[in-house]
Amino acid sequence: MSRALRVVHLPARTPYVRKIVSDDFMILNGVNTGHGVVPAAVTATWLLDRRPLDWLDVLHLHHVEFDDIADLKRLLTECADCDVKVVYTAHDISPMYCSADSLDDRMRLLASSGVSWVCLTAASADTLKEQVPGLPPVAAIPHGYVVSPDDLARITPDATLPAAPRYLMYGAFRPSRDHLSTVANWSLSMTNPAARLTVLLRAISPGDFQRHDVPALLTVIRSDSRIQAVMRAYPTDAEIAEAGLRADALLLPYLSGSHSGQLELAFDLGLLPVCSSVGYLKDQWRMHDGLVTEPVWFDWSDGHPGLFGEKFVAALETAHARLRSAAMHGPRAEFLEYRRHEHTRFLEAHRAVYAAP
Numbered sequence: 001m002s003r004a005l006r007v008v009h010l011p012a013r014t015p016y017v018r019k020i021v022s023d024d025f026m027i028l029n030g031v032n033t034g035h036g037v038v039p040a041a042v043t044a045t046w047l048l049d050r051r052p053l054d055w056l057d058v059l060h061l062h063h064v065e066f067d068d069i070a071d072l073k074r075l076l077t078e079c080a081d082c083d084v085k086v087v088y089t090a091h092d093i094s095p096m097y098c099s100a101d102s103l104d105d106r107m108r109l110l111a112s113s114g115v116s117w118v119c120l121t122a123a124s125a126d127t128l129k130e131q132v133p134g135l136p137p138v139a140a141i142p143h144g145y146v147v148s149p150d151d152l153a154r155i156t157p158d159a160t161l162p163a164a165p166r167y168l169m170y171g172a173f174r175p176s177r178d179h180l181s182t183v184a185n186w187s188l189s190m191t192n193p194a195a196r197l198t199v200l201l202r203a204i205s206p207g208d209f210q211r212h213d214v215p216a217l218l219t220v221i222r223s224d225s226r227i228q229a230v231m232r233a234y235p236t237d238a239e240i241a242e243a244g245l246r247a248d249a250l251l252l253p254y255l256s257g258s259h260s261g262q263l264e265l266a267f268d269l270g271l272l273p274v275c276s277s278v279g280y281l282k283d284q285w286r287m288h289d290g291l292v293t294e295p296v297w298f299d300w301s302d303g304h305p306g307l308f309g310e311k312f313v314a315a316l317e318t319a320h321a322r323l324r325s326a327a328m329h330g331p332r333a334e335f336l337e338y339r340r341h342e343h344t345r346f347l348e349a350h351r352a353v354y355a356a357p
Contacts, residue, residue, distance in 0.1 A: 005025040006056045007025050007057065007060055008027075008060070012027060016062075016091075017029075017062065018237075019144070019343070020347070024351050024354075024355075025058070025350070028056055029042060034055065035050040043067055043071075044074070051078055052078070052082050058085045058086075059075075059084055060089070061086065062091060064088070065095060065096060065097045065103060065106070066097065080114065085116070086113070086116070087118060088110050089118040090119050090138075092257070093127055093128060094258060094279070096174065096175065096257075107131070111132050111133070111135050112134060115136075116136070117135065117136060117137075119139070120143050120258075120259045121283040121284060121287070123283045124283070139349060142287055144264070144342055144346045145264065145268055146237075146265040149337070149340050151241075162196075163194040164192045164194035164196070164324075165192075165319075166195070166196045166246065167196065167248070167250075167251055168198050168246075168247035168249070168251065169182060169250070170243065172202045173204065173205075173212050175211055176255050177253060177254060177255065178253045179199075179212060179217050181253075182251060183197070183199060186251070186316065187227065189313045189317070190226070197224075197228070198227075198247065200232070200235055200240065200243050201231045202233075202234055202235060203234070245330060248271065248323050249272040249273070249274055249319055250272070251274050254279075254281075255276070257281070258278075258279040258280055259279060259280055260284065263281055263285070263295070264284070267288065267292040267335070268335075270332055272323060274296045274316060274319045276297075277297040277298065277299040296322070299311065
């Protein structure tokens with residue numbers, strides 16, 4: 001390549017996206033291209049307002065549920081007219097915010113538009129091939145690290161063992177995640193007075209109050225002094241990593257989902273994940289081939305949804321016993337070296353996708 005490919009990510013707010021950079025490709029989000037600074041949370045309409053798109057080489061789509069499908073179609077047409085390569089990473093195989101029919105329509109549009117497809121696991125790629133007619137070949141590129149192994153290697157773990165296991169839960173109020181029953185079950189089932197739970201929250205939007213009983217959650221948090229709630233507008237990577245390094249276990253109470261960056265963060269930091277076995281999360285764990293501890297899984301998807309709480313509490317009891325008998329000790333040098341090699345392959349795979357005709 002004579003110069004680095006100019007890539008716009010839609011959107012570019014996650015650690016996953018920010019690490020897709022090398023001498024061969026650069027991220028334009030956050031850069032003033034002469035058309036204004038490309039937002040991290042760029043939209044299809046923002047790009048359409050800055051036609052022709054001759055100022056970028058690759059448009060990398062990560063989530064396609066938020067833009068109007070007509071705008072998405074116009075954007076794909078504009079990219080074709082300007083010879084802009086379009087790549088779509090299917091992080092989610094099932095809908096997170098829109099209806100299943102709406103997601104199917106968007107998937108079919110992408111499949112018919114010459115878009116290059118990426119999945120995070122081979123199993124999810126197989127599912128897509130069954131769901132989307134005319135799907136082109138799909139590149140399976142594992143998620144990879146969330147926190148740079150070089151950053152973690154510079155951290156000296158705290159040698160002081162905590163009085164009792166420390167738990168962390170963080171993330172936005174997504175429809176696919178449960179906050180209220182998780183915190184309530186932790187508070188009522190955790191009898192150890194020295195146990196701690198940190199709940200790192202993203203700023204609450206009006207729609208969150210419609211989808212979740214936020215007042216009830218705040219009541220539970222305030223009623224238990226062992227629970228610390230921390231609110232940030234949008235937690236930075238450093239704030240999330242710091243919270244993880246002060247914990248022993250990460251709670252991942254998914255109601256549904258496909259893949260999880262939080263699960264990879266737990267592996268990075270040497271945390272014990274307490275995790276719903278939804279989607280392809282077990283496939284993510286298996287890809288690390290014994291280099292990480294197996295999460296404590298709880299699976300209610302094969303039974304009545306009313307079993308969620310019962311199975312979560314049972315998993316929490318298992319995790320608490322494991323943590324008492326063998327405290328986690330943070331990032332491991334062997335795994336960090338594995339992450340470095342994995343990231344080299346990650347970049348090579350993206351280079352191949354971006355450069356393919």
